[in-house]
Amino acid sequence: MEPINEMRWARIVLVTLAGVVSHTFGRSTMPLLLPAIAEDLELNATTAGATGSVNMAAYLCGVIAVTYLANRVAPAVLLKCGLWIVSAGLLCLGTAPTTSQVMVGTALAGLGGAGIWLTMPVIATSDVPVAKRGTVMGSLTATMAVGSIIIPFATSALRDLVDDVGAWREVWLLELVASGAILVVLYVALRKDISPPLPRGAGIKAITRLQAWKTAVFFYMAFAFVAASWFQFFGLSLESDHNMSRGFTTNLWALMGIGGVVGAVVFGRLSDRLGRPRTMCLVTAIGAATCLLVLAGQMWTAALAATLYGMAGMAVPPLTAAFVRDQVAEQDFTAVFGAMTIFYGPASVLGPISGGVLADITGSYLLTYLVLAITFVFASVAAWHLGQSEKQDVIH
Template sequence: MRTANSWAAVVLVGLGAVVAQSFGRFTYSVLLPAIRNDLDHSNTVAGLLGTTNVLAYLVGTFVVASLTTRFPLLAVLRSGFAFSLAGIALAAVAPNVFVLGIALFSMGFGGALIWVPSPAIAAAAVGPHRRGLAVGAIGGGVGIGIVVTGQLARVARNRSGDSAWRDVYRIDLALGIVIVIAIVLLLRHSQNAPSRQRVGGAGFGILRQMPGWIPITGAYVTYGFSYLIAISFLTSRLEDDAGFSEGLASTMFTLVGIGAIVGGVLMGVVAGRFGERRTLVTGYVVFAIALAGVLTGVVGVVAASSVVIGLMFGGLPSVIIGYVVQNTSPEAFGPSFAAATFAFGLAQVTSPQLGGLIADITGGFTLVFVAAIGFALAGAATSSRLPT
């Protein structure tokens, strides 16, 4: 599918990523302080809820590794929306932590079914020479969703206090329904019949055939630890430790989204010029520096750091995904990327709970961000082992 409407397909896939990632995952991150204050006053419980979401994402990647060899990628993507929208709808009326946990699980599972096929669908729409740009544009969609969510959270909490977090999910649901209707009606993707090959071990049997699979998977895993700790607890760190107001903390989260809008495209262009290895090593080091900037608590430094965090948040996975796209066949991409995402998901299952536990033990979020910095530097070391 390489028509004049090819970029329209990329836009639609990017909007789907908004539902999967921005609404289904990162809305909880920006609302975490409000949800914690309204339902439960424990950072550990708040981290456990975040873990529930990413645990479902992990389960979803295991399932999607098999689904992509049996069903067309577009069919798998569409099926994910049923779970994501159902979870968002349940969160919009959740009366307690238990119900919210079920909602977050549904969102996480659906998010995996949407996200894993998305890069291949976008890349196929524009052809081989613009694959990196298309994959980066999907990350831009996630950034736009984060901007929207951050501003919705700021307005809702300013008007109605912490209990208004459900209103944000209600608006997410309305926007998500419109997006899904557009995708079902307009998005098309042609592919060969699924191979129906055995994927073995969540797709790792196929992933191991890709050159550099160990360092690129390691880079994805360390990204999972570092970014999710930072994103999950950014507003909590700023409100609880640095004394930022609710509105100012939400604005910083919005700046992360603004950076993410251009991060994927920017890093894709840089990787095309300097190679994935140099781009990832440099990106992880810059990410670590930006995370350290958050610890200063100085508004100007935090603002600049938030933008850079967004750039790396959108850019690093785009480079990683672009590497997998370029080094696998269309038939092998689904299970290969699912396997890499499964490893990435293992990191995500651990990181929110780890961050919440550290915060409760230490009474603050300084060491939480120190841990995120350590994982980012580990990502630079791992990426340095990629083939030239």
């Protein structure tokens, strides 16, 4: 095993660029642009929420496909295929004249994102000591968060350039160009990757290999419900319920990205010391607080919510992946994490659409964010119980 100071960090960082395409471009940009899209295409809250549900439903389909193909196709090949599919989705979004094409584009982005996210941890943590995997997994999210810092500023600059505060298609096309560059870089970085297809997994039953797997699944489903919705309605809530300007809300996404960089690294390292479950409990408790900060309706509370959610919310996926990776062999990771992500899918589909329906019924996003806060609390309690199960296993 290579010492940590001799690990190929440059290659790891290059691989994490794929996460920028799948999560920053393919998922996080939609909520950023959604107020402008909703205004341009005259979307109600339910339809706006449906864009997130469609993305996550397609992601679930991708998870099922990747889990099936994991023992037949090399991880690097699946990752590259995911990049191509997300790029096709960005092209579709960047040229969309109708709501239907927006839905198709976000579906392609979700579908391709599964191929990236389920294989990226395997490639990035290959030959990495267990004690350093939290740090490496944190770097995955940190890289994506850097992208989240750049995109809001690029969006504002582009809107100033075209003199249109409601411009959104041009942003997708700009991301398409960046995706093409990242695709070329990754082809070079992985040109010598000859990793074989992973051994045949056990399908959805693979999840039973985890300790306290039912609690782990509940935690991930609760987080999925919240994560898919919190992002989706953040800008809409601040603009519609609290009359904040689009320029201000757009720049808040940069604060979220900064928080993501800090949180991914800090909580990744913290999890190497405290353990994954304890850290997962902490970040979801912080997440619950951010929902209340959004509802406070002040500019400073909105900025604080964005920063803290970036730190906490963006840390959960890599922490969960590290939690799974600690317990299973490298060749079993994709099957087990894929099975866990299959449970993630339905909750992430339900979250945005239900949040949109609640907003349309009540006329505001108050009840939506209260439900998200309660769900975050449930996730935190579940993570605490995971930690207790871990202690019992050590005792026995």
